[in-house]
Amino acid sequence: MNILGIETSCDETSAAVVCNGQVLSNVVSSQHCHSAFGGVVPELASREHERLIVSITDFAVTEANITKNELDVIAATAGPGLIGAVMVGLCFAQGLAYSLGIPFVPINHIEAHIFSPFINEGDSHQHPEGSFISLTVSGGHTLLSVVAQDLSYEVIGRTLDDAAGEAFDKTGKMLGLPYPAGPVIDKLAEKGDTSFHKFPRALTSQSQTSKSYFGNFDFSFSGLKTSVHTWLQKQTPQFIELHLADIAASIQWAIVSVLVEKTILAARSRGIKTVSIAGGVSANSTLRKAMKDACDKHSIFLHIPGIVYSTDNAAMIATLAGVKLTRGMKAEHCYNVAPYASFAAGARKAGLK
Ligand SMILES: Nc1ncnc2c1ncn2[C@@H]1O[C@H](COP(=O)(O)OP(=O)(O)OP(=O)(O)O)[C@@H](O)[C@H]1O
Ligand SMILES: [Mg+2]
8 A cells, every 4th residue: 555645744845655664755855944043934834835845745756666646545744733834735635635536644743753663664563562651752742652552642741841852942042053953962962071061950850859750751841941041141152162062962961861761760650661752852862872771771672763754754644644544544534734733632542633
């Protein structure tokens, strides 16, 4: 079954073809028009998607070595995301499905991130045995969920303010780094000292009594942001420039250590032996290594997506559509874009929409 996936929820225009759980093509075009603004400008994002969606889709189909007439299903992100951006992909995908006379499957973007570590494992293997803990860390979300074998979800923790990706991007902006700052901090930190300055870690064992800490899987990164801001104000530009790598490493470790600590705590408290990480921040090299070390220490099995499947991509949209169809989900038309389709609010039971 050839499934075309379309992803346009934010600033990546992507199309992919997945056949029986194997990725045949995955074309991703990242928008660079936002870097001057320090964040994504929604109107510019929609226009860029509209400009590129046809050619990116053609490219993905050609790369897969098939023709459009050989497509069996089309899937697209229906939310959450920027409303205009989601609409471009959703309307285009449904129009194409309608013209080809094939079914359409709407997909929740965050649910697709959660399944990204299992891309390329084949339709029948795209879920570990039993439940697993998913840490989903992206530009807009930071969630800890228990994912059951039947694809139902229980969100047990979420950020109370900024997402982990935002923490990277906003503190990076304070350091004068381009948007998105996450990958730049990751690179800079390779040569930095994580213990150069200890920035605060909210809602962790260090900041709370053991009573309020255990069982609290929520995150908070706004205090870190304020702390970086006030600390930087006290430093000279020369000092900041000289120690940029050390500062980046210290900020990164303040974020990563919290993510690792909470994830392991969640797995241990639930007695779950499988963990996965997903979303753009799961591309972070320090998070990948620290999570692996912590999982090894506690005999927990870790699933990590390939780097190209960490940030937004259409392979994860097509892959999840395949998993859902294999499990009996019916294709349906989707006329409602869900820009704020909060994963956290809507995902406590099966049937994310
Ligand atoms: N190597 C890295 N280290 C840290 N952060 C990274 C890295 N690579 C990407 N990111 C961060 O990942 C985020 C983008 O991830 P993603 O594309 O999944 O988010 P999004 O789609 O905008 O948000 P959402 O998925 O919540 O709708 C950005 O904040 C970016 O800085
Ligand atoms: Mg995303």
